[in-house]
Amino acid sequence: xxxxxxxxxxxxxxxxxxxxxxxxxxxxxxxxxxxxxxxxxxxxxxxxxxxxxxxxxxxxxxxxxxxxxxxxxxxxxxxxxxxxxxxxxxxxxxxxxxxxxxxxxxxxxxxxxxxxxxxxxxxxxxxxxxxxxxxxxxxxxxxxxxxxxxxxxxxxxxxxxxxxxxxxxxxx
Ligand SMILES: [Zn+2]
Ligand SMILES: [Zn+2]
Numbered sequence: 001x002x003x004x005x006x007x008x009x010x011x012x013x014x015x016x017x018x019x020x021x022x023x024x025x026x027x028x029x030x031x032x033x034x035x036x037x038x039x040x041x042x043x044x045x046x047x048x049x050x051x052x053x054x055x056x057x058x059x060x061x062x063x064x065x066x067x068x069x070x071x072x073x074x075x076x077x078x079x080x081x082x083x084x085x086x087x088x089x090x091x092x093x094x095x096x097x098x099x100x101x102x103x104x105x106x107x108x109x110x111x112x113x114x115x116x117x118x119x120x121x122x123x124x125x126x127x128x129x130x131x132x133x134x135x136x137x138x139x140x141x142x143x144x145x146x147x148x149x150x151x152x153x154x155x156x157x158x159x160x161x162x163x164x165x166x167x168x169x170x171x172x
Pocket of ligand 1: 046
């Protein structure tokens with residue numbers, strides 16, 4: 001171990017004594033300047049520069065991903081009310097198809113925020129047929145109606161999580 005100077009001072013606040021160092025660039029930082037990340041304390045500069053490299057998505061990526069997710073999830077949801085029980089098998093495949101279509105559209109760019117937005121768009125697309133029928137019937141669907149909605153809802157849950165984990169999983 002190297003000998004540490006007796007007292008460290010925060011690089012941003014030269015009057016503040018500290019024992020913390022950024023675990024990336026090693027500069028001394030006080031408690032106010034330290035940001036707790038998944039890998040330990042980091043200075044705000046390092047956190048900022050890292051967010052930039054992890055968030056390379058453009059506005060077009062958002063538009064593309066959200067449109068693809070809403071449209072494909074919507075089509076899948078309409079199908080699921082017809083195929084019923086088979087939704088359990090078809091929904092994960094639909095999720096993979098949607099995630100792959102989006103990956104192709106955004107190429108190698110990635111962003112956690114984009115993946116979350118895409119998952120939300122998938123959920124919206126999936127639940128849209130249910131909402132539109134609810135709106136048309138004015139909530140007077142009764143028990144048979146609820147039964148009809150089970151599969152689109154199951155589909156939406158499965159497809160949304162598949163899309164999110166496929167997109168976010170490969171980005172780590
Ligand atoms: Zn740093
Ligand atoms: Zn400080």
